[in-house]
Amino acid sequence: GDHSFSVPRTFLVFLFFYIYIIFLVSWVLSSTELVSFEMASGGFRAIVLGATGATGRELTTKLAKLESCTQIRALVRREVDVASSFPGIGEAASKLSLIVTDFDNLWSQREHFFDCDVAFSCVGTSRANPAVKADMEKDGDDAGFEKWLKKVDLGYSKAFAETAAKAGVKHLTRISARGADSKNMGSGFNLYHRYQGLADEAVLGLAEKFSHGVTCLRPGLLNRGEMARQHEAELYKKYTGLEVGLLAEASIKEWELRQASGASNTSKVVDLIEIIQSVGGDPGKYGV
Numbered sequence: 137g138d139h140s141f142s143v144p145r146t147f148l149v150f151l152f153f154y155i156y157i158i159f160l161v162s163w164v165l166s167s168t169e170l171v172s173f174e175m176a177s178g179g180f181r182a183i184v185l186g187a188t189g190a191t192g193r194e195l196t197t198k199l200a201k202l203e204s205c206t207q208i209r210a211l212v213r214r215e216v217d218v219a220s221s222f223p224g225i226g227e228a229a230s231k232l233s234l235i236v237t238d239f240d241n242l243w244s245q246r247e248h249f250f251d252c253d254v255a256f257s258c259v260g261t262s263r264a265n266p267a268v269k270a271d272m273e274k275d276g277d278d279a280g281f282e283k284w285l286k287k288v289d290l291g292y293s294k295a296f297a298e299t300a301a302k303a304g305v306k307h308l309t310r311i312s313a314r315g316a317d318s319k320n321m322g323s324g325f326n327l328y329h330r331y332q333g334l335a336d337e338a339v340l341g342l343a344e345k346f347s348h349g350v351t352c353l354r355p356g357l358l359n360r361g362e363m364a365r366q367h368e369a370e371l372y373k374k375y376t377g378l379e380v381g382l383l384a385e386a387s388i389k390e391w392e393l394r395q396a397s398g399a400s401n402t403s404k405v406v407d408l409i410e411i412i413q414s415v416g417g418d419p420g421k422y423g424v
Contacts (some may be wrong), residue, residue: 142356170250186259190360195384200228257310261288285331294338307348314356343403
């Protein structure tokens with residue numbers, strides 16, 4: 137009589153324990169599979185500012201064709217035709233989302249940053265831009281040019297980096313320029329170098345807010361191919377510009393390097409020689 141319930145009770149405890157163990161093992165296995173799938177696929181999402189420029193479109197196209205990249209969000213000022221804006225993207229265009237954005241209020245698009253792993257900043261102004269030209273004619277060459285360098289190269293770059301940092305993006309790479317120097321107080325094209333330096337300092341200063349840090353790439357003269365600017369076409373007769381496709385490749389390599397080495401919220405500046413070497417190029421070809 138005293139032992140009439142001991143067997144069922146023991147049995148129930150055993151059954152409960154058995155089910156619990158099976159549940160636990162299943163959960164661990166499914167989690168491991170998910171993690172290993174994400175690690176195997178890379179499973180990363182990218183957000184790009186300046187995606188329709190010469191470097192940006194090369195970068196966006198290369199990311200789309202990369203198996204480990206699952207999605208690219210390109211912030212654009214207006215609707216663009218994907219096929220003509222990103223030549224050669226083909227079927228990989230299915231990974232690309234174009235987000236029409238007010239660049240003067242990047243924070244308003246913060247929801248598009250939240251689950252991204254890496255941000256690429258390729259935005260920059262040019263004296264060939266009609267709006268820049270108009271202000272240079274109206275306010276004088278230096279004042280007109282500086283207005284746009286302050287707004288675009290410094291302002292947009294900084295706002296993009298700040299939004300990415302607050303949204304938990306892991307890493308940011310910015311395309312800067314050789315000769316970037318915030319202390320360059322000269323006039324003319326020296327203004328360009330000064331504002332690249334100011335933008336680099338603003339972005340590099342946020343490195344500790346990114347789990348995988350911040351990188352600024354500083355190439356020299358760029359070979360933009362069919363998107364070459366008039367003054368650059370003249371320079372190509374004397375000098376060899378770095379192909380924007382190689383610069384895009386170096387940007388992706390930097391992110392892959394950061395991924396492989398693990399979390400490290402450090403800042404890094406990559407000069408022209410390192411950019412060329414990272415993609416297996418010959419620095420001598422580019423005169424460095």
